[in-house]
Amino acid sequence: MELTQRKRQILKVVVEDHIRTAEPVGSKTIAAEMTGKVSSATIRNELADLTEMGYLEQPHTSAGRIPSPKGYRFYVNELMESQALSEDERVRIDESLQLRGGEMDRMMTQAGKALSSIVNYPTYMATTRKRRLTVRRFDLLGVDGGNCIAVVMMSNDRVKSQLLQLQLDVTAEQLPILVNLLNTHFVNISVSEMSQKLMSVAEQIPPQLFLLLSQAVNYAAELLEEADKREIVTAGASQLLKIPEFRDADKAHDLMSFLADSKESLPVLDDGPMKILIGPENVDEALKDTSVIIASYDIGDDMRGLIGVVGPTRMDYATVAARLSGFAEGLTRMFGKNLPPKEDTEQ
Amino acid sequence: MELTQRKRQILKVVVEDHIRTAEPVGSKTIAAEMTGKVSSATIRNELADLTEMGYLEQPHTSAGRIPSPKGYRFYVNELMESQALSEDERVRIDESLQLRGGEMDRMMTQAGKALSSIVNYPTYMATTRKRRLTVRRFDLLGVDGGNCIAVVMMSNDRVKSQLLQLQLDVTAEQLPILVNLLNTHFVNISVSEMSQKLMSVAEQIPPQLFLLLSQAVNYAAELLEEADKREIVTAGASQLLKIPEFRDADKAHDLMSFLADSKESLPVLDDGPMKILIGPENVDEALKDTSVIIASYDIGDDMRGLIGVVGPTRMDYATVAARLSGFAEGLTRMFGKNLPPKEDTEQ
């Protein structure tokens, strides 16, 4: 059944009022805020309908109405006016994106904190890789003491290296042979192919060289796996305690430990630029009465980042969504130009 | 003025009872728990003395006594019996130290979480370097497209590398010259000496080579500075909400945002194996009514780690101290053997 225009307007007022005040909304308040002139009695009739249809709830008989998850969903889908960012907000976001570079996860934490202070809710950030990484190039550098440095350049132009400790001596002439072997057989293949290949060459070269070879290959495999792992960081959890819904220590505790210890089960965004999950739409029990808004951004051409906001179902969806997508765009911009030597030079 | 034996015993009972129950302790309770038989009236006289001397406080006239910071300090210095770890606890600690390796700060976070779940308070971890790092060895590897990989081995045997993007072509013959230059003039010196040296060689080599040289040196300098920076991570902040003292959302919020955003001003341990800071002994306003216990451990020969526990002044000092030092010893042991290729092979 369709909602009449007036019902829609009433629902909108209820949701927005409740978002603002965190209190149940009464018929009188609604009447005052409605543009079309109707009495509170009329509103009451409509409220009864909306409640029966499941868009609103009543904490107890003589209280006003609060939106149900279904009501919020309808609001988000149909009633919410998508907000433009104010100049102030835009400036604030741009400023907060002046992150100092460095390790990826440190940048993520910084960005998460920044967003958190912009939306006043906890946030989380994750990255996923668009393509599988491979090794593009190996090098081995001899060091005194029979040790050796392995240098691995990956398909995203990142270079990593580690000292390999060998018990045995490998002469200077043997290294180029190994390097050649590595660059012939172990580049541009997956981790599992690597280990197959490793077995197949095992008998073709002397054992002590094979030891070194396998160390180098294993190091590379570790790197690829490490880089492929989804990394999630959360920030701004303490913001929760300022929200009326979470002033109760036990409730806050549950959600905060979830954010700290079960990051992996935070919802993700499979496609599209943004997703909003309202209350029970979340699969995870701990998020059943929170809402989550997720947006994605690009980290160069190679990776995709995901940034989410966790708040009460009584979240200011319009504002948060606007700020979040502004922030995500800012991140895309930032990673587009600021990281040339690292991630975005895939060609 | 010295405390009589009986006063000491009473103080001990008050502190330990209050630690256990979080409630003010009355004279009758004390009398029941004292071994020497005295009446509650006698205890009351003693309590009055102890209060006047500043060891105890009275929330209001007709309440029992709680320890003052001075009282806790006396307890910690003189009365507390240092606990031995039970077999269970020892096993638990050892189990929790089965960290999967990886990046340093990820290990720190894991360890912090583990400790936090052992002591049931928030924790923080930091590292400091015992000696200044320098570069031990440079390498440059040519890549197609006029680019070049810089490989830097530091004095702690860590090897890092990055792709340097050059606009210009550097021929294969020129690289060894540069590498030689780097390994002659830029190893084993401090960052500031590096930039001096860089200026002094500026005119001795062709400009396009100098460009590459300076990129490599700057990369190394960044690495050293990055590695020298004190890194602090906190964990288990949500534990706070289970503590009666922090059930108040505002109090919890203040401390939690402090832990999240002002990590740098958490107290450190300059020497000695352990330090206990009680309430107002903390310089930072946010910690004025919390206590902090800090211990240190070794990360190989080269670095020192610091691990702290933040809790209410009504903390179980004996138990926490025992678990903390057990944990710190465990960390030292772990870093002593588990990280051979990384940090502990300084010779």
Place this chain on the structure above:
DNA sequence: TTTAGCACTCCGGGAGAAGGAGTGCTAAAC
């Protein structure tokens, strides 16, 4: 010096009571 006894203080919890916000229904007005 210790202890029993006692009056006193103060907190915490429970019971009303008052106030207020909001509802649902009815009957009249539009």
Place this chain on the structure above:
DNA sequence: GTTTAGCACTCCTTCTCCCGGAGTGCTAAA
């Protein structure tokens, strides 16, 4: 047929009052 005024009713919240209990400090006796 919709809308609205009016009104009784419900239920929450807040306040106050009161009481019981825990604990104290003091006094006087052991």
